[in-house]
Structures are given as C-alpha cells and as structure tokens.
Amino acid sequence: MDGAATPALELRGIDMHYGYVRALDGIDIAVHSGEVVGLLGDNGAGKSSLLKVMSGAHRPTGGTILLHGEPTVFDSPGRSTRAGVQMVYQDLALVDAQDIATNLSLGREILRKGPLGRLGFVDRKAQRRRAAAELDGLGVRTAAVTRPVEMLSGGQRQVVALARAATRVTGDRDGVLLLDEPTAALGYEQTRQVRALIRRMAEQGVACVLVTHDLPLAAGVCDRIVVLNRGRKVADVATSETDNDQLVGWITGARASMYGES
Numbered sequence: 001m002d003g004a005a006t007p008a009l010e011l012r013g014i015d016m017h018y019g020y021v022r023a024l025d026g027i028d029i030a031v032h033s034g035e036v037v038g039l040l041g042d043n044g045a046g047k048s049s050l051l052k053v054m055s056g057a058h059r060p061t062g063g064t065i066l067l068h069g070e071p072t073v074f075d076s077p078g079r080s081t082r083a084g085v086q087m088v089y090q091d092l093a094l095v096d097a098q099d100i101a102t103n104l105s106l107g108r109e110i111l112r113k114g115p116l117g118r119l120g121f122v123d124r125k126a127q128r129r130r131a132a133a134e135l136d137g138l139g140v141r142t143a144a145v146t147r148p149v150e151m152l153s154g155g156q157r158q159v160v161a162l163a164r165a166a167t168r169v170t171g172d173r174d175g176v177l178l179l180d181e182p183t184a185a186l187g188y189e190q191t192r193q194v195r196a197l198i199r200r201m202a203e204q205g206v207a208c209v210l211v212t213h214d215l216p217l218a219a220g221v222c223d224r225i226v227v228l229n230r231g232r233k234v235a236d237v238a239t240s241e242t243d244n245d246q247l248v249g250w251i252t253g254a255r256a257s258m259y260g261e262s
C-alpha cells in the first residue's frame with residue numbers, strides 16, 4: 001500500500017455489543033494524518049462507543065483496528081496512549097487539587113537534581129514555563145498556569161483537558177487525537193480557541209476525530225463527516241460536498257436508506 005495513503009487509524013467491520021444491545025454494527029472508518037473527521041449522530045447512535053473502541057477504553061466484539069496499517073489490539077487505554085492515540089474524555093480526568101501546569105505535565109514531569117545530585121525532584125518552575133509556552137503555542141488563553149484546576153470554570157477545565165491531550169500529540173505526525181464533544185460546555189471565545197486548536201493539530205499532521213452534536217462546528221472544522229444511525233454508518237462524505245439539511249436527514253434517519261447519495 002502507498003505509505004502516504006495509509007490511514008493513521010482505520011477500523012474495519014467493528015461490532016460492539018453491550019449484552020443484547022448492538023451499539024455498533026460493522027463500522028468501517030479511516031482517518032488520515034492531518035485530517036479532521038467529524039462523527040455525528042443522534043443520541044444513542046453509537047458515537048461514544050466508537051470513540052471508546054478507537055481509544056482502547058472498550059474492546060470491540062468484532063472487527064479489526066489498524067494503526068498506520070498495522071493490525072492492533074487496544075486492550076487498554078494505556079496501550080493506545082503509548083501508541084500515540086490521545087482521547088479527551090467528557091469527564092476530563094484532570095487532577096482537581098493540582099494547578100494547570102502540573103496537570104499539563106502529568107506523565108511527562110520535568111525532574112531536577114536534588115541536594116545529593118540524584119534526579120527525583122519535580123521542577124515546578126520549569127514545568128510552569130513549559131506549560132505557559134505550550135498554551136501560548138496552542139493559541140489557548142486561560143487562567144494563570146499556577147491556578148488549581150478546581151478553581152476553574154467548567155469551560156476552562158475543558159480547554160485545559162484538551163490542551164493537555166494536544167500537547168501530547170503536538171508535532172507527532174503519527175498522532176491521533178480523539179475528542180468527545182470538546183465544546184459542549186464552552187462559550188463563544190473558548191469554542192473559537194478549541195476550533196483553532198483542532199485545526200492547528202491537523203496542520204501539524206495529527207489525525208483528529210471529533211464527536212459532536214454541533215453541526216456548525218462540524219462544518220467549520222471537519223474535512224470529512226461520518227454519520228452514525230443506530231450503530232450503523234449511514235454517511236461518509238467530504239464536508240465540502242454536503243450541507244446542513246443533508247446531514248440532519250442522515251442523523252435523523254430520514255435518508256438512511258439512501259446511503260452513499262451525495
């Protein structure tokens with residue numbers, strides 16, 4: 001296969017059952033480096049389940065996952081994270097009592113030598129400097145990096161969680177960023193920052209998957225849109241080749257039987 005055409009992340013024939021509930025039914029989806037793919041669908045369509053399969057949080061009942069063309073088994077989120085897949089969860093997973101800089105540094109702490117010359121002390125000043133520079137580089141304006149996360153608004157926390165994931169895939173042309181409704185609780189300015197951040201990640205070669213109910217956001221930020229309806233893929237189109245009415249039709253199922261129609 002031509003290396004340039006190999007998707008960063010590809011799912012083939014993914015099935016997902018929760019007991020008797022069939023949440024995903026034979027899903028094929030490919031996301032290329034530098035591409036933003038929007039995952040749309042009504043409540044219960046299977047978007048979060050698909051994202052969880054991509055992140056390794058859920059093991060699919062059937063189907064294959066390929067990362068840069070290599071069949072992969074994600075048996076835990078840790079495994080996929082090590083493989084360069086970053087997921088931003090709706091419940092954020094930030095450490096409330098710690099400040100923004102510490103949260104951005106989780107898992108990649110900067111250590112300094114202690115009095116006996118041994119490494120092992122966290123260099124908070126260096127972490128703060130790096131965090132401020134990274135937020136700046138991502139175009140994110142939020143509270144001071146010394147502020148504890150528990151003192152932030154819901155929207156600010158969301159931006160910090162997204163920035164944290166973004167810093168881990170920044171500059172990684174093999175990286176994959178998975179976003180579950182990243183603008184759900186955001187105001188105008190923060191939404192604008194998040195949109196810009198997602199596009200910046202894509203420009204750096206990161207493959208992004210964005211679950212959202214926000215059609216204008218999807219239209220503004222995604223290169224391609226995949227629509228799920230009751231666990232099935234009912235559309236997979238370039239954003240430039242569709243419109244709001246058509247997307248709503250696919251989401252609500254009005255045109256589900258016309259899959260593939262442009």
Ligand SMILES: Nc1ncnc2c1ncn2[C@@H]1O[C@H](COP(=O)(O)OP(=O)(O)OP(=O)(O)O)[C@@H](O)[C@H]1O
Nearest residue numbers: 018021022023041042043044045046047048049050
């Ligand atoms: N842990 C679970 N146990 C049992 N059923 C589940 C579980 N998680 C999801 N489901 C079911 O799987 C189906 C798909 O749910 P999923 O959360 O993936 O949809 P969604 O498109 O993300 O919905 P929403 O937009 O409401 O978040 C639904 O029927 C849901 O009830």
